[in-house]
Amino acid sequence: MHLTDHISDVQLNEYLDNESADRAEIETHLDSCDECAARLSALQALFTDLDSLPEVTLSTNLAARFTSDRKLVPQLPRWLTLTASLQAAAALVALIVAIPFFSIMLPKIEAPSFTELLFELQSIWASWLDALSNYQLPNYQFTDLPTYPVELSTLFIALAIVSIFWIFGNGLLLRNQTK
Amino acid sequence: MNAPTDRDLILRARRGDTEAYGNLVARHQTGVFNICYRILHNRADAEDLAQETFIRALDRLHTFDFEREFSPWIRRVAANLCLNHLEAHKPSASLDEERDEDKTPSPGEQVEVKERSEQIRSALASLPPHYRVVVELRHYQELSYDEIAHELNIPLSDVKSHLFRARKLLAEKLHAPD
Numbered sequence: 001m002h003l004t005d006h007i008s009d010v011q012l013n014e015y016l017d018n019e020s021a022d023r024a025e026i027e028t029h030l031d032s033c034d035e036c037a038a039r040l041s042a043l044q045a046l047f048t049d050l051d052s053l054p055e056v057t058l059s060t061n062l063a064a065r066f067t068s069d070r071k072l073v074p075q076l077p078r079w080l081t082l083t084a085s086l087q088a089a090a091a092l093v094a095l096i097v098a099i100p101f102f103s104i105m106l107p108k109i110e111a112p113s114f115t116e117l118l119f120e121l122q123s124i125w126a127s128w129l130d131a132l133s134n135y136q137l138p139n140y141q142f143t144d145l146p147t148y149p150v151e152l153s154t155l156f157i158a159l160a161i162v163s164i165f166w167i168f169g170n171g172l173l174l175r176n177q178t179k
Numbered sequence: 180m181n182a183p184t185d186r187d188l189i190l191r192a193r194r195g196d197t198e199a200y201g202n203l204v205a206r207h208q209t210g211v212f213n214i215c216y217r218i219l220h221n222r223a224d225a226e227d228l229a230q231e232t233f234i235r236a237l238d239r240l241h242t243f244d245f246e247r248e249f250s251p252w253i254r255r256v257a258a259n260l261c262l263n264h265l266e267a268h269k270p271s272a273s274l275d276e277e278r279d280e281d282k283t284p285s286p287g288e289q290v291e292v293k294e295r296s297e298q299i300r301s302a303l304a305s306l307p308p309h310y311r312v313v314v315e316l317r318h319y320q321e322l323s324y325d326e327i328a329h330e331l332n333i334p335l336s337d338v339k340s341h342l343f344r345a346r347k348l349l350a351e352k353l354h355a356p357d
């Protein structure tokens with residue numbers, strides 16, 4: 001920087017921010033140049049203005065919100081708590097509806113003995129393994145492709161939907177904890 | 180017995196002591212609220228964001244580096260949250276009308292000070308979000324250019340240009356000859 005050059009805006013800002021590498025040169029120039037000295041004091045006036053801004057007081061005590069909550073977790077969104085309450089209510093209704101079924105229908109079902117049950121499970125398992133080991137890819141035409149019984153596929157779809165909702169719901173609930 | 184240090188309170192809060200975290204919030208809430216208020220220029224939003232700042236800080240308390248001071252850390256979290264908030268919610272047209280002025284009348288000089296403060300706050304609020312936050316970090320949190328660049332994840336050249344342009348705009352608004 002030549003002494004005859006005026007100080008640039010960038011230099012002036014850096015000087016006031018204590019980020020300037022050539023402070024001595026700038027100060028020498030300021031001593032001899034009224035124009036740059038005036039620009040400096042204008043910028044200083046802005047700094048003073050910004051410094052003069054008083055602190056305002058809070059109208060609520062934020063700390064109370066932390067100590068009054070027993071758990072330190074953020075409030076869940078309203079719709080989520082509402083959905084959870086609705087789910088709980090639905091489950092309760094389902095339980096009440098199911099009580100007659102359990103008390104009336106259940107005793108009428110003849111329960112097989114434990115060994116019978118085990119034996120049955122074993123034979124089902126054996127037949128499964130058998131079927132698997134003997135399984136051959138069907139060499140049918142595409143039109144003859146075997147299809148699942150309707151009940152089974154709807155069950156799968158229902159399971160998939162429930163899983164998606166479950167994962168989504170839990171993801172939302174856990175999002176704040178994992179951040 | 181001496182009052183517990185911020186460090187003591189953080190240690191206790193990490194172990195789930197809500198009382199300790201409440202104390203920590205009580206100590207820093209006014210500072211944090213003022214940061215939000217300077218950047219957002221809206222009392223309700225500033226309170227929400229100050230609250231959000233302490234919730235975020237609590238979530239990240241386990242990552243807090245004890246070599247550093249809590250106050251500068253929480254103040255930077257607040258500034259960043261406000262910037263995100265401003266970028267997510269483009270300012271509404273009604274910003275000027277919902278300006279938060281104290282309506283209690285006060286005598287002469289005080290009115291002038293109040294008016295000047297309001298002019299400064301309005302001028303700050305008229306700046307683009309990034310400019311506002313750079314001014315906040317430089318003038319009120321006294322970070323260096325490098326620290327601001329690091330904090331906002333922007334190049335050093337952007338820090339300078341944002342800051343210098345912001346000051347130019349502020350000077351035009353505040354020191355215009357009338």
Ligand SMILES: [Zn+2]
Nearest residue numbers: 006007033036
């Ligand atoms: Zn000059």
